[in-house]
Amino acid sequence: MSARRTAATRSFQHVLIPRIVEMSEADNWERAKHEWAYTDYDHVKEYDGRACLCEYHPITHLHTITNRLNSLEAIIGSCCIKQFMGLADSELRSIAYVRGNPNKALNVSAIELAYSQGWINNWERNFCLDTQRKRNLSSRQQEKRKQINELVLAGLAPVMLTEGELNAEKEMVRAGK
Numbered sequence: 001m002s003a004r005r006t007a008a009t010r011s012f013q014h015v016l017i018p019r020i021v022e023m024s025e026a027d028n029w030e031r032a033k034h035e036w037a038y039t040d041y042d043h044v045k046e047y048d049g050r051a052c053l054c055e056y057h058p059i060t061h062l063h064t065i066t067n068r069l070n071s072l073e074a075i076i077g078s079c080c081i082k083q084f085m086g087l088a089d090s091e092l093r094s095i096a097y098v099r100g101n102p103n104k105a106l107n108v109s110a111i112e113l114a115y116s117q118g119w120i121n122n123w124e125r126n127f128c129l130d131t132q133r134k135r136n137l138s139s140r141q142q143e144k145r146k147q148i149n150e151l152v153l154a155g156l157a158p159v160m161l162t163e164g165e166l167n168a169e170k171e172m173v174r175a176g177k
């Protein structure tokens, strides 16, 4: 683990989590996190002074999360979004695999993640679960799988920034301002 990533994890735990709990109806993180949905994404070309809820800045990838119960909103940077959404490495790997080959099936936890985030509907979720282990799909099923994979990739695109993209963003911010 790099020093920078360790620091980011600390800010997530000690700054972001208490603030999210503060803004939630529940009074503990395990319950509070389920009140929040991923609702918007914006990428600003020039740093406009905003910081992640964890205080990390500059951020130019702005992920908006909204509390379903009290409608409060918060902005989170790339530093915290994967952890906030509870994205496990296995889900990220599965999704990266499908990005490399859209004819392949997502794993079960990636399918459930996409459904819980509203990127795919219930019918699409069931289709994925039913056909997940099948190798020989009809051409119509294959088309459907590919289409659903695209929905999942589109949903996750802003969250899936690579380390290289993040570094490029930081360089740009440092060079410009």
Ligand SMILES: [Zn+2]
Pocket (backbone or CB within 6 Å): 011, 016, 052, 053, 054, 055, 056, 076, 077, 078, 079, 080
């Ligand atoms: Zn953060």
